Amino acid sequence: MNDPLIAADRLSVYAGDTHILDRVSLAVHPREIVTLIGPNGSGKTTLLKAILGLVPAKGEVKRRPGLKIGYVPQQFDRDTSLPITVAGFLALFAPAKAADTALARVGISQAKNRQLGALSGGELARMLLARAIAGRPDLLVLDEPMAGVDVTGEAALYHLIAEIRDEIGCGVLLVSHDLHVVMAQADRVVCLNRHICCEGDAHAVVRDPAFLQLFGARAASELALYAHHHDHAHPPSGEAGPAPNG
Amino acid sequence: MIFMDDFLWRAALGAALLGAAAGPIGCFVLWRRMAYLGESVAHMGLLGAGLGLLIGINVLVGTAALAIVAALVMARAGDRTIPAGTFVGIVGHMGLALGFILLATMENVRADLLGYLFGDVLALSASDVTAIAAASLGVLAVTALLWRPLLRAAVGGDIAAAEGKGGRLVQTAFLVLVALLVAFGLKVVGALLIVALLIIPPAAARPFARTPEAMAVLAAIAGALAAPLGLAAAYATDAPAGPCIVLAAGAIFAASVLGSRLWQTFARSRRDSFDLS
Numbered sequence: 001m002n003d004p005l006i007a008a009d010r011l012s013v014y015a016g017d018t019h020i021l022d023r024v025s026l027a028v029h030p031r032e033i034v035t036l037i038g039p040n041g042s043g044k045t046t047l048l049k050a051i052l053g054l055v056p057a058k059g060e061v062k063r064r065p066g067l068k069i070g071y072v073p074q075q076f077d078r079d080t081s082l083p084i085t086v087a088g089f090l091a092l093f094a095p096a097k098a099a100d101t102a103l104a105r106v107g108i109s110q111a112k113n114r115q116l117g118a119l120s121g122g123e124l125a126r127m128l129l130a131r132a133i134a135g136r137p138d139l140l141v142l143d144e145p146m147a148g149v150d151v152t153g154e155a156a157l158y159h160l161i162a163e164i165r166d167e168i169g170c171g172v173l174l175v176s177h178d179l180h181v182v183m184a185q186a187d188r189v190v191c192l193n194r195h196i197c198c199e200g201d202a203h204a205v206v207r208d209p210a211f212l213q214l215f216g217a218r219a220a221s222e223l224a225l226y227a228h229h230h231d232h233a234h235p236p237s238g239e240a241g242p243a244p245n246g
Numbered sequence: 247m248i249f250m251d252d253f254l255w256r257a258a259l260g261a262a263l264l265g266a267a268a269g270p271i272g273c274f275v276l277w278r279r280m281a282y283l284g285e286s287v288a289h290m291g292l293l294g295a296g297l298g299l300l301i302g303i304n305v306l307v308g309t310a311a312l313a314i315v316a317a318l319v320m321a322r323a324g325d326r327t328i329p330a331g332t333f334v335g336i337v338g339h340m341g342l343a344l345g346f347i348l349l350a351t352m353e354n355v356r357a358d359l360l361g362y363l364f365g366d367v368l369a370l371s372a373s374d375v376t377a378i379a380a381a382s383l384g385v386l387a388v389t390a391l392l393w394r395p396l397l398r399a400a401v402g403g404d405i406a407a408a409e410g411k412g413g414r415l416v417q418t419a420f421l422v423l424v425a426l427l428v429a430f431g432l433k434v435v436g437a438l439l440i441v442a443l444l445i446i447p448p449a450a451a452r453p454f455a456r457t458p459e460a461m462a463v464l465a466a467i468a469g470a471l472a473a474p475l476g477l478a479a480a481y482a483t484d485a486p487a488g489p490c491i492v493l494a495a496g497a498i499f500a501a502s503v504l505g506s507r508l509w510q511t512f513a514r515s516r517r518d519s520f521d522l523s
Contacts, residue, residue: 092394
């Protein structure tokens with residue numbers, strides 16, 4: 001396999017003496033869509049932030065030299081004391097023409113001259129995605145980028161992400177709650193619960209009849225939704241231990 | 247004739263330039279919600295002034311040095327166990343308390359204590375004004391020069407940092423600019439009021455601005471305008487000048503908010519009557 005765009009090696013993050021992340025290793029390769037799933041508080045956002053160098057972490061992150069990242073954070077504070085239009089905001093990060101094209105692709109060209117503070121939640125999510133892709137990054141890092149986007153729009157935007165990947169050959173590291181879409185677009189699914197519980201090839205999983213069956217039962221826990229192999233067992237304490245007989 | 251008095255000229259010039267420089271950089275303080283940090287930096291500036299006098303260096307140098315160190319340390323403080331705000335509040339007030347005690351023990355300063363807290367703009371010497379003017383123009387120039395990266399870091403937050411466009415350098419530069427302004431503002435409106443000049447003019451500019459650049463320019467104008475208005479009020483009423491300048495800034499803010507509300511109402515009623523006809 002070609003060299004990874006970014007590779008995290010045994011990242012650990014602590015809050016006081018609590019582990020938020022425990023020796024997590026993860027790599028994203030060019031043209032690869034890696035989706036992180038896991039329950040609330042499993043450390044998905046923290047892992048992205050640690051990889052991006054936004055929170056202090058033990059361990060090592062190797063970036064390909066000159067790596068261009070496009071990041072969509074989970075939370076984006078719009079301070080109403082800052083007057084800025086969508087176009088003005090995008091201009092801080094990308095040339096006007098690229099920004100216009102990106103806005104058109106996410107379907108909010110009409111919002112170009114509106115104030116950032118006046119956008120709806122869904123429009124803001126689209127605008128942030130447009131900003132991230134406008135710079136033609138090598139790696140897209142998306143932390144629940146579809147917050148506030150309606151269901152039909154969401155599917156279209158995930159499709160767009162895959163399209164962008166094909167077009168510019170970027171890698172994608174994605175956190176998402178919507179397993180439906182995750183299964184449709186991800187090349188690799190990584191299940192996190194403070195440590196990496198398991199990884200699976202989503203394409204194989206999607207073709208599996210068991211997946212459809214499972215997907216109907218939404219009540220089933222998120223973690224049980226796709227077929228994967230455990231490389232370790234969970235004693236009741238929740239700590240990772242060696243798998244029984246491989 | 248009020249315009250003939252040299253000390254008034256000096257006061258007006260120093261305060262106006264300081265206000266003009268405080269406006270744009272104050273916009274960033276507002277956008278990044280760092281008023282509290284600015285407050286604590288100003289408090290530490292008082293300690294810096296005391297230490298400067300104690301070891302016999304220039305008061306301004308002492309104030310600026312400690313303010314810069316405090317800003318850099320406090321901005322990086324805070325982790326998951328002690329929130330940054332808590333830490334900043336503790337350190338800042340320790341600085342204020344310690345600085346006050348230090349200054350109060352100095353026989354020759356004691357009489358000027360209020361000046362350190364609320365400013366003594368009418369006592370500015372020619373060299374003071376020169377220093378304030380140089381610092382203000384410098385802060386303005388660097389703010390203009392770093393405008394794009396500063397704005398990117400302010401509006402993009404984590405985004406800019408994650409993509410390597412936020413730069414620790416920009417963050418550091420911003421903190422140094424704020425600390426410098428606070429230090430040089432100590433003589434004008436004092437350690438307790440200087441943050442007002444960072445916050446009020448941008449807030450007054452906000453209702454009339456559609457772009458960050460317009461807000462910065464309007465804030466600079468509002469900041470500069472507060473000086474002559476405040477000094478005129480102080481001259482007329484014999485009230486302390488520093489607090490009068492801050493009150494003048496507050497009056498500009500009130501007028502701005504009121505004016506923009508009235509204008510909105512007027513525009514809406516015109517639109518409505520147009521729709522009806």
